[in-house]
Amino acid sequence: MGTSKISLPESIAMAVGGMVGGGIFAVLGVVAARAGRTTWLAFVVSGVIAFCAGYSALRLNAQAEGQLNPIAYVEAFTGRTTLAGMIGWTFIIGYVGTMSLYAFAFGSYFVELVGIHTVFGIPLRPLISLLAVGTFVGLNIAGAHASGRTEDVLVGLKVLILLGFGVGGLYYGFRHGAIHSGLSNFHGETLLAAAIGFVAFEGWELLLFDQESIENPKKTIRTAIYASIVSVTAIYVLVAVVTTNLVDAGTIQQQSETTLAVAAEPVFGAIGFLLISIAALFSTASALNATLFSSSRLSRMLVADDLLPTRFQGGTDEPVRPLLILGALTALFSVFGSLNAISSFASLSFVTIFGGFSLLAFRERTSPLTAVLPAVGCLGAIATIVGLLYYLYTSEPTVFVTVIALSVVVVGIELLYFERKPIVTDVEGVERQIKSW
Structure with missing residues (x-):
């Protein structure tokens, strides 16, 4: 009788699917609008930082006693529960961001596919994004979510479509002398674009949350994470080279939300646009559904570990309240x-999370050799954070203020939550002293 645990090929499919998801269909245009023909290099930079973070997480996983998850690493190696809670909360916030990205992309590809942008004067894209979020919240509350085998098939189809587009585009581009490296056009915006597109490398860490379901977890996860990050980086580079060489900069700026589908037209004609658009709809929908399912379960784990207030979970075993809260936040971001x-x-x-992995692994280094990749990952993450904040401050000041406000709120609530008992104890002690006087 075969084992029911997840094998190496399935683990690789999960990690690749977690990264490819729906992010590349949406974020490619944003990165290309900044980096131009050096978009491929921006993805290489992001991939290197992600690889260093993966190495760091695996080092911590190897040194940890038992099958700890990434949040537990922080508490195990630092002894600081509050810091672990902040990492957990940042994970939740990050997943809300990615789900918003998927919902936004789903709405964008839908309106381009049907050719209708407004209904009774109301923009259709936000309405479709809202409908998608509401649908998958309802399905998850009802207990319906894609099975592992279904997700494997979807991942395979997405990768095949992207590879088909990339290989076909390269052939078409070389025939017409349209493929160039773009290195002569390298500029600082390339590194900034790498920071903006980093979300396309989120997803491999999900394997570390599900180690008990994976056969020979330490070895399998190590191989799967390395293989998935390298292969996904290669796919992104291929797609980026084709897209930025076949679509002019003006079109990318105007249609950044559906750039990948636009790039398929010169190679495959109208059928290419249709195929990529349909693939984007399925990809973003499945990614939204899977991330909503995973993040709601993660929130339940955080509640069980006393890293989130019990009120966040509600009074049932099923994460109904987390689904509603996460869905509401996702809808808010994707609509506005x-x-x-x-x-x-x-x-x-x-x-921020991956940089934290690298910093912790650097701190726990066992030799100078094991410190190299964590140091690169940590410094790369710091540079990325600075670049992103600079970009938001100069180009998206409202978002910059929102991000800073959210960070302050999360840190403040987290500190109050974890320090509540000691504070209450101290206050009660003072009150008793006053009464004794």
Whole structure:
């Protein structure tokens, strides 16, 4: 009888699917609008930082006793529950950002596919995004979500479509002498674009949350994370080279939300636009559904570990209240946020987390050799955070203020939540002293 645990191929599919998800269909245009023909290089930079973070997380996983999850690393190696709680909350916020990105992209591709942008004078894209979020919240509350095998098939189809587009585009581009490296056009915006598009490398860390379901977890997860990050980086580079060489900069600026589908037209004609658009709809929908399911379960785990207030969970075993809260926040961002703002917000959340992995692994280094990649990951994450904040401050000041406000609120609530008992104890002690006088 075969084992029911997740094998290496399935683990790789999960990690690749978590990263490819729906992010590349939405974030490619945002990155290309900044980096132009050096977009491929921006993805290489993001991929290197992600690889260093993956190495760091795996180092911590190898040194940890038992099958700890990424949030538990922080508490195990630092002894600081409050810090672990903040990482957990940042994960939740980051997943809200990615779900908003998926919902936004779903709405954008839908309106382009049907050719209708307004209904009774109301923009259709936000309405479709809202409908998508509401639908998947309802499905998850009802207990319906994609099975592992279904997700494997969807991942395979997405990768095949992207590879088909990339290979076909390269062939078409070389035949017409349209493929160039773009290195002569390298500029500082390329590095800034790498920061904005970092969200496209979120997803491999999900394997670390589900180690008990994976056969030979330490070895399998290590191989799956390395293989998935390298292969996804290669796919992104291929897609970026084709897109930025076949679509002019003006079109990318105007249609950044559906750039990938626009790039398919010169190669495959109208059928290419249709195929990529349909693939984007399925990809963003499945990614939204899977992330909503995973993040609601993560919130339940945080409540069980006393890293979130019990009121967040509600009085049932099923995460109904988390689904409603996460769905409401996702809907808010996807309806009122811009694509630039949402992708930057999500990237900022995850580069902070991944930079934290690298910093912790550097702190726990066992030799100079094991410190190299964590140091690169940590410094890269710091540079990315600075670049993102600079970009938001100069280009999206409203979002900059929102991000800072959210950070202050999260840190403040987290500190109050974890310090509540000691504070109450101290106050009661003072009161008793006063009464004794």
